[in-house]
Amino acid sequence: MKYDMTAIKYLEPSFLPLAKNRKSYTCPVCGSGTGPNGSGMTSKNGEYWKCWSCGQSYSKVELFRIQNSLSYKDAYIGLLRYYGIVPVPARADARQPPVWLSREEMEALGFFNGQIQIRHKDGTQALCSLTNLFSDDPATYYSMVMARAEEMMQKYETIFHACGNRNSPQAGLVYDYMGKSFNDASYQKIKQELARKTSICKKVMDLYAKRIKGISK
Ligand SMILES: [Zn+2]
Incomplete structure (x- = not known):
């Protein structure tokens, strides 16, 4: 089941610990950000976060899932709840009805x-x-x-x-x-x-x- 993630799309992954430089977030996969230079994950748009040590970009759902060892479904729900949003399943038929006029x-x-x-x-x-x-x-x-x-x-x-x-x-x-x-x-x-x-x-x-x-x- 999919959930509507629009509301949190550009929010920071504040569920992750701040990196030592306090400008980025610690990578839950490799721990980058806790080291001596303290640089962790950064993002251009808030949606995907890149770990310069892993060399990979992760979505916030993925980061939350890894951090808390969850299934994808529980990660979606848990992440939305973390931001204080009631999880609403995205309906499969949420496409514009044919009658739709602006x-x-x-x-x-x-x-x-x-x-x-x-x-x-x-x-x-x-x-x-x-x-x-x-x-x-x-x-x-x-x-x-x-x-x-x-x-x-x-x-x-x-x-x-x-x-x-x-x-x-x-x-x-x-x-x-x-x-x-x-x-x-x-x-x-x-x-x-x-x-x-x-x-x-x-x-x-x-x-x-x-x-x-x-x-x-
Ligand atoms: Zn990493």
Whole structure:
């Protein structure tokens, strides 16, 4: 079983005795650091520690395991506990779920809290979580997100063209979009933001177009 070691990745191996020079740590394999010149193990990144006498680099888990004669499993758990962290097994399925959209993507697509408005055949509407929608029917999920991306891209384009043009029939959309922060100086900024959101929508559309092909095979 693997454990999430992220929290301790760059911490010093303070479970080891300090070497005589008090700038490095004593090697639990060969004892380097206790000798007359007192130089022990050093590290560039805190993750791996090199013993200049053994000539080897060790991870902190390995050092802790050797120091305390433990199995790997007990070394992982013991090391985390040493740093005051509750050991949490790293789940094998901790990969990104296929539904995963970043906060930026959610924002560009106009999804709030990962939910989408669904219109049922009888005309009623309901909010449905994207994750549930995906697990019910991936094809529907992909096509709904793609439809939304297209809709938002059109909206962004309309606002983009109306931006800075007070006589445009769509000028109202610009005001709605900008809200209270509206002022003439923000047009350029808004246009950049619209372009950014449009490219995000486009990226999601392309990605989902591939995925939907993948499942229809
Ligand atoms: Zn050594």
